[in-house]
Amino acid sequence: MRDHDVITVASLKSGTVPEVQQYLAQASLNWRVVNDPENELARTWKVRGVPKMYIVDRRGQVRFQMSGYTSGIELRIRLWFAEHF
Secondary structure, three states, X not given: OOOOXXXXXXEHHHOOHHHHHHHHHHOOOOOEEEEEOOOXXXXXXXXXXXXXXXXXXXXXXXXXXXXXXXXXXXXXHHHHHHHHO
C-alpha cells in the first residue's frame, strides 16, 4: 500500500532471500522484507497459515489480524479504523 508502511515476513517456505526479492521486484512490490528462515517470528506471532496480515497502529498495538485473501477495500477499511479509533 503506497500510503502505509508495509513490511513482509518471508518464512522458510517463501524461498531464499534472492528468490523473495526477485518475486517482489517482478510483482512491483516495494516492501521491506524481514527474513524468518527459522520461523521464529511466525511462532512468536502464532501464525498458523499464510498469508497472514497484521495491522499495527502507531503505538505498536496489533489492531487487526487477517488470514487468507483480503480485498483491497477491506484492508483500507481496517487501516482507517486503526488510525481513527
